[in-house]
Amino acid sequence: xxxxxxxxxxxxxxxxxxxxxxxxxxxxxxxxxxxxxxxxxxxxxxxxxxxxxxxxxxxxxxxxxxxxxxxxxxxxxxxxxxxxxxxxxxxxxxxxxxxxxxxxxxxxxxxxxxxxxxxxxxxxxxxxxxxxxxxxxxxxxxxxxxxxxxxxxxxxx
Numbered sequence: 605x606x607x608x609x610x611x612x613x614x615x616x617x618x619x620x621x622x623x624x625x626x627x628x629x630x631x632x633x634x635x636x637x638x639x640x641x642x643x644x645x646x647x648x649x650x651x652x653x654x655x656x657x658x659x660x661x662x663x664x665x666x667x668x669x670x671x672x673x674x675x676x677x678x679x680x681x682x683x684x685x686x687x688x689x690x691x692x693x694x695x696x697x698x699x700x701x702x703x704x705x706x707x708x709x710x711x712x713x714x715x716x717x718x719x720x721x722x723x724x725x726x727x728x729x730x731x732x733x734x735x736x737x738x739x740x741x742x743x744x745x746x747x748x749x750x751x752x753x754x755x756x757x758x759x760x761x
Contacts, residue, residue, distance in 0.1 A: 611678040612693050612714030612727070618679055621716075625672040628665055636662045675716055682714070689760045691735045693727055698759040699735070702743075707758060712736070
């Protein structure tokens, strides 16, 4: 992970990740330890599916804990950019594809919290990069695997 690129978080996402980390450390670690203890009590560990499954779960939890610790340690909290209506991290932006009537609204976020289903667009994505620094009324093009796309910025909030 490139920390320079992945460390921007909104305050809400930062708090959400801290809560997840705390839950993993306190609740999930204990649950997995209990599963491991139970599986050990069943005997022969070499052919014990419950034991193998608990070990894999333990490894996955520890990997997630390490990832969250790193993200939280390096996080830079961003608030919505208020630079005179210019798109930046935290900005809400509404755009329209040329030739279409429908508008698309996104919030520009760091890559850790990007989620297209929630209309949260990473500033590192092709569209996110193209939007950075744009203002209301700006028209821009960017390349996609399907070819060049043209958009207009309708609103920056």
